[in-house]
Amino acid sequence: MTSPDASLPDTLRPRLPSPLREAHDVRFARRGVRLLLKRDDLIHPELVGNKWRKLAPNLAAAGGRTVVTFGGAYSNHLRATAAAGRLLGLATVGVVRGQELARRPLNPSLARCVADGMRLRFVDRATYRRKAEPAVLADLLRAADVEHAYVVPEGGSNPAAVRGARALGGELRGAADVAAVACGTGGTLAGLAAGLAPAQRALGVAVLGGGFLTADVRELQRAAFGGPRGRWRVEDRFHHGGYARVPPVLDAFARDFEDRHGLPVERLYVAKLLWGLVALLDEGAFPAGSTVAAVVTGRPFP
Numbered sequence: 001m002t003s004p005d006a007s008l009p010d011t012l013r014p015r016l017p018s019p020l021r022e023a024h025d026v027r028f029a030r031r032g033v034r035l036l037l038k039r040d041d042l043i044h045p046e047l048v049g050n051k052w053r054k055l056a057p058n059l060a061a062a063g064g065r066t067v068v069t070f071g072g073a074y075s076n077h078l079r080a081t082a083a084a085g086r087l088l089g090l091a092t093v094g095v096v097r098g099q100e101l102a103r104r105p106l107n108p109s110l111a112r113c114v115a116d117g118m119r120l121r122f123v124d125r126a127t128y129r130r131k132a133e134p135a136v137l138a139d140l141l142r143a144a145d146v147e148h149a150y151v152v153p154e155g156g157s158n159p160a161a162v163r164g165a166r167a168l169g170g171e172l173r174g175a176a177d178v179a180a181v182a183c184g185t186g187g188t189l190a191g192l193a194a195g196l197a198p199a200q201r202a203l204g205v206a207v208l209g210g211g212f213l214t215a216d217v218r219e220l221q222r223a224a225f226g227g228p229r230g231r232w233r234v235e236d237r238f239h240h241g242g243y244a245r246v247p248p249v250l251d252a253f254a255r256d257f258e259d260r261h262g263l264p265v266e267r268l269y270v271a272k273l274l275w276g277l278v279a280l281l282d283e284g285a286f287p288a289g290s291t292v293a294a295v296v297t298g299r300p301f302p
């Protein structure tokens with residue numbers, strides 16, 4: 001397998017493998033469990049965390065075409081794609097869910113996308129839901145005036161991205177009994193599970209409700225590898241009300257974790273992962289003597 005970064009310029013050069021550090025946390029120590037932090041947030045200053053792992057193979061495959069992708073108003077994936085476009089000199093187009101946003105001032109996340117040169121197209125929610133249908137997609141590309149498009153799906157999870165995320169599992173081989181990651185579209189979990197050693201388990205903490213992630217991850221593995229890979233499961237109980245919902249208890253938990261460990265805790269994904277791990281620990285889900293690795297997939301924005 002060739003490294004996905006072989007064809008990428010210096011501006012995208014990653015720090016890989018990302019650092020793996022033990023966090024001394026009394027809650028885990030009390031139960032005889034070791035907690036490791038896999039610092040994917042340190043892979044690249046602008047293409048942060050799992051977004052580097054998922055986007056790098058796609059940027060190489062784009063071969064200079066305009067990268068068109070999709071996301072909500074606060075999408076980390078849109079920001080990462082826009083930053084990559086600037087660093088690589090690639091044109092990028094972001095299709096944003098919510099026609100009404102076109103009439104409002106841009107939020108800081110979308111403003112950053114525009115500052116990085118991304119052209120934004122706002123579409124109504126009904127159209128956005130159907131964006132993967134060939135006719136709908138063709139209309140979107142025509143309306144955006146894109147001739148040679150390289151289309152990356154919402155959240156960046158396609159087979160190339162899942163294969164890119166497999167390296168995360170490879171870096172954790174033998175290092176932990178359980179490797180845990182927050183799940184939005186599930187592409188990172190699909191790759192992580194595939195890269196681990198057979199005795200290891202991957203755990204995904206869903207950051208949104210709906211219960212569809214297990215089926216999605218299975219389908220992503222089928223598309224990327226031809227069938228199921230590794231041992232994994234999705235935990236659906238810790239999304240705190242849905243995507244981008246950060247109630248005060250979760251925010252307080254994240255601030256406390258930051259104080260204990262000096263780690264900036266991204267709220268939409270990483271906070272829910274860490275909360276889920278502490279809750280599972282309290283339920284006795286991790287036996288004494290075991291090691292849990294939490295993947296820090298991002299850092300707070302701005």
Ligand SMILES: *Cc1c(COP(=O)(O)O)cnc(C)c1O
Binds near residue numbers: 049
């Ligand atoms: C995008 C993102 C995820 C989710 O990755 P998926 O592959 O979509 O499940 C997790 N953490 C952070 C910080 C992210 O930005």
